[in-house]
Amino acid sequence: MQIKTPYLLFLGDARDQLAAKTAQGIAYWRPEWCVGQLRLTDCNANLGLKELTVAEAAKAGVKTLIVGVANRGGIISDAWIAVLNEALERGMDLAAGLHNKLSEVPKLRETATRLGRELFDVRHPTRPFPLGTGAKRPGLRLLAVGTDVSSGKMYTTLALEKELKKRGRKADFRATGQTGIFIAGSGVSIDAVVSDFVSGAVETLSPANDPDHWDLVEGQGSLFHASYAGVTLGLIHGSQPDALVMCHEPTRQHVRGLPHFKLPGIKECMEANLAAARLTNPAAKFVGIALNTSQMSEADALKEIAKTEAAYGLPTVDPVRQGVAKIADRLW
């Protein structure tokens, strides 16, 4: 799966900025791929990109319209279909990461088939994966793990890719979730893979490579999240990380979505992830901690970062406030 760039970001009738967070992630990390945005009249999100009609986007050379908005329930609403269909008519492919598939909307399927356009439902893997083998393969791999979901794992690995490339190193971000896939242009939505094949899918996603090449593998879930821990474990085993980064949001009180689960401590969480990682890579080790301090004042954030760094003896940064150079320094 390789999604063609550049993109038109479709924000639809997003009820708020959060509903368009997929589009926001793409615009932040790949501004050079984002020609403009298309918003319906009742859209409450805005990325500050150039407003384009489908016709204008086609003229500007857009290759793919990305549905960068999530409806309640993941529905592809009737209000969207006319716009999406016009994009197909004007030469674009469509891509979405919703639970519902573009390819299951009869009108869109029919137009795409007639014109030879592609419909990318990135949440739904279209290819079979082999079983994982756990066999060591050449190349270096870093995996972001977290004390919870939504703690900055995608951001951290993308920032590390950027930093390593700036330094002239060989590095690739490996996307395991829908927003990451739009940013990378390819990847596997790992939480949608049949459970038996999760580690095998990750082995496929980060194949053998040059001995000095880093795969920066986007993490998912958390070993301490009762809904998703199995996905996380398959991801750990399949990616065989040489290096791990722990991601943590210091103000969070409980596991996201599960108020009856206290957030685990960083130490406990590092030990559990390291034990899991060492099954397929006995040399796995932590190389840094990434704190998401977006909910804290600058002064409190810096204090928390210094405190954490002292407590664990690992380079600790907020990737947004400070970048990830200190962690990249630790990668060999």
Added chain:
Amino acid sequence: MQIKTPYLLFLGDARDQLAAKTAQGIAYWRPEWCVGQLRLTDCNANLGLKELTVAEAAKAGVKTLIVGVANRGGIISDAWIAVLNEALERGMDLAAGLHNKLSEVPKLRETATRLGRELFDVRHPTRPFPLGTGAKRPGLRLLAVGTDVSSGKMYTTLALEKELKKRGRKADFRATGQTGIFIAGSGVSIDAVVSDFVSGAVETLSPANDPDHWDLVEGQGSLFHASYAGVTLGLIHGSQPDALVMCHEPTRQHVRGLPHFKLPGIKECMEANLAAARLTNPAAKFVGIALNTSQMSEADALKEIAKTEAAYGLPTVDPVRQGVAKIADRLW
């Protein structure tokens, strides 16, 4: 999903007894459901059941023909289709646990649709599952875990169900794999569930129950198996076991299918499973060890069982040689 009994066990052209191990498991655990077997001319497996044609099976009241044989590659061979189709014509449903679906064979689908018969592809979950919540629910649950795959987990939980029922206790075996599903008549083939929903599927499979009711949940995989550990972790979190039984095959040298992975020790494996289980049930504890000593002499087996019991201070049995009464005694 509820498969109607009694069964006709179809052994097809099984190349050896092992190829018919699904049928063998059913015949062992549910002899009262197995009216007979049907073997093609080049079949090398034999369960010793009454040989029946489809016509004779129909007359004997069979409700479902079970495909109890695995071909290389999981294919539904042309040689089978005539027989399977005749079973539909004579009033039976069909059930199989292959990677390929009965419902994708045009001839079978057409006949089933025309006559209103059911095609059960138990390897392929047909219903969506919710995300796991980790919320504690009433009722008691036991889960079999193992140092490896194929170490006796299904056998152990079925034996415990039988023993508890004999004692007049409320107990249900909960099937998580294809053979278990045919034996129970229902269940979820957990390794075929989309990874995000594994723990939720297990929560659905073992719902709230009477406070003195035991769910005996069939285990799958192993936390130390690089291919399947994620499936196992979701199963542990979703089943919220109050009691765990460790299953182990003492003569095995390496993890099945992965010669480069040494089998973990029982102690290390118990610690890892307990740590995982305590996320959703802090009171989880081991109540016994089940050794599969089928590859050992009686004398060696008894020595190994005594040694293991002494080392871990837990009731230790080979369920086949000795039954599971000693473990059932520990269930409250």
